[in-house]
Amino acid sequence: MALGCLSDDLKNGGGCVGGLSASMKYVIYADVEIDGIVEKPDIIGAIFGQTEGLLGEDLDLRELQKTGRIGRIQVRVSTKDNKTVGTLMVPSNLDRVETALIAAAIESVDKIGPYSAKVKVTKIEDLRAKKRKWIIERAKELLRKWEEEEAPESRKLAEEVLKAIRAAEVISFGPEKLPAGPEVASASTIIVVEGRADVINLLKHGYKNVIGLEGATIPKTIVDLSKKKTVIAFVDGDRGGDLILKNLINVAEIDFVARAPSGREVEELTGKEIAKCLRNKVPVEEYLEVIRKEKPTKVLTIREEKELG
Structure with a gap:
């Protein structure tokens, strides 16, 4: 059984078939070469037989496997030119020193069946490090998902606070x-x-250079400002907006005209709609040319009027 199953076990919280349990701490990897044709049970039997008693009863492989401190030995072999070569994987739940002793004991095996053999430990892998790495990557993934789900709501709350401040x-x-x-x-x-x-609606959406008329009569302040500044008249898309716009143009120096969509009021527009209306503003001369033409009885936006013209 390949060690690759470990990551799935970590996700599912279970053990890996074949003895590579996620509860194990280390895995001993070794290469084996035998001067003859043997089977997997021959290799495993030789390991148990030739290491028996080497390290005392406390580190006897059979006893360690019975108590779950050593997992099932995994063997992969192939044959070529009357030789058997393969790899061993020995899971260990011992400490580092004891695991290293077991690895050295396995290397001492020099005969498998009737044939000479060589066993060479290639590495001892720390499964806990692999598990920690998986935990870190999984934590990053969970955090990203959490932020993606929560961030829009947080942004919405921040926008609400910002709107209140601007108001x-x-x-x-x-x-x-x-x-x-x-x-x-x-x-x-x-x-x-x-x-x-x-005014409040535009402030909520970041337009701080806005001023309100507060009535059909055009205040002198607006007239004075129009002589010194570029003025955009932004009115409702209804008959009332038409009348106010007419009064404004008659007494003040208006440079551009913007209107809410037909039948809509500026105070109810969204930030996106406000931006679109202001982006579609037209020079006052162009607006005056449009209103001189005959129109359908319904109220039209400036852009609609331009298209009809």
């Missing part, structure tokens, strides 16, 4: 105390929306 960033701007983001005064470009709820 608290609403300031009062100008003599009219208009709701605004903290960067309206310093930003070279500002986003003008209809009301406080719109």
Whole structure:
């Protein structure tokens, strides 16, 4: 039985068929060469017979195997040119010193059946090291899976906290105390929306250069800002948005126009929808050209109007 079954045993918590139990500490590997044709039982019998009494009763292979301190000896052989060659695997639950003594005793076997033989230990493998390595790799795998499952929820919680913080960033701007983001005064470009709820929604999604009109009448603060900054008018996709936009364009220097999708309000848009609307903004001249044309009675977004035009 190949040692490769050990990793499966570690996963399943069981022992390996043929004696390579996951409870064993070490495995002795040895090469064997016999000057004749023999069978596996001949090799195993020679090992037990020729090591008997060598190391005293405490390290007698038969007794050790009965008590489970030595596992079943595994033998693989092949024959060629009237010789038998193969490998031995001897599982051990002894300590390091005792395992090394058993390995040396096995090497002392010099006759198998009627033929001369040579046994050479090639290595002693620490199964616990293999088990530790498997445990570490498995732990990494479990941790990666755990993080993949938990991270989205953690990110969602972090986003909720961040949104709450950003909502608290609403300031009062100008003599009219208009709701605004903290960067309206310093930003070279500002986003003008209809009301406080719109301001809060944009702040939640990271737009700090936003300011609200708070009514159909255009405040002087907005007019003054439009003379010094690039202004994006971002209104609802309904008739009310059309009217506010018309008033804005009449009294302030608006540079770009962005609108929510038809029938939607800016305050209810998601971050992705806000970004798309702002990305699709059009110069005010283009907007004015569109509204001069005849339109269907339903309210259209600017992009829809452009396509119809």
